[in-house]
Amino acid sequence: MAAAAIGAAAAIALPPTASAEPDPHIPDGPAGWCPGGQPGAQGGIRYCLGAPFADGSFYAQTWSFGPGGPFAPGAWHSGASCSVWVNGQVQGGLPGGGIPQCGGGSRFVNTGAPSPPPTQEPYMWQKDPGVWQGPCPPTCP
Numbered sequence: 001m002a003a004a005a006i007g008a009a010a011a012i013a014l015p016p017t018a019s020a021e022p023d024p025h026i027p028d029g030p031a032g033w034c035p036g037g038q039p040g041a042q043g044g045i046r047y048c049l050g051a052p053f054a055d056g057s058f059y060a061q062t063w064s065f066g067p068g069g070p071f072a073p074g075a076w077h078s079g080a081s082c083s084v085w086v087n088g089q090v091q092g093g094l095p096g097g098g099i100p101q102c103g104g105g106s107r108f109v110n111t112g113a114p115s116p117p118p119t120q121e122p123y124m125w126q127k128d129p130g131v132w133q134g135p136c137p138p139t140c141p
Helices: 002-013
Strands: 045-049 058-064 075-086 089-091 108-110 124-128 131-135
Touching: none
Parallel strands: none
Antiparallel strands: 045 058, 058 075, 075 089, 075 108, 124 131
16 A cells, blocks of 8 residues: 555656657757758758748748858857748748738747857958968968
């Protein structure tokens, strides 16, 4: 009887286990979790999309080059914005000034992705013609 009481108390005290399946509406670019797909890059920006809501809106996380442009590593942004497709482009607003709804959720959600790296030296210098080297040393113009 005591064993049954201990077992019952343990079952009540233990929290339910969390599901390992993430929310399909919230994308996670660094983890490759893009249930809504990864459309082609547009001007150096890539997107990781969450599953769309009933109205067609979705959360979009962006990846872009850092301050050093194409010569520096890019990064996923630390959150995702409520967006829609407008004329084949990911947009944060609707034609005529409307706002996407994303199921009544926030306009911006933190995805847990690391923030872009801190500002890096944006200039590159050329030691030999056609050969780009690392950040501009103190002596370059």
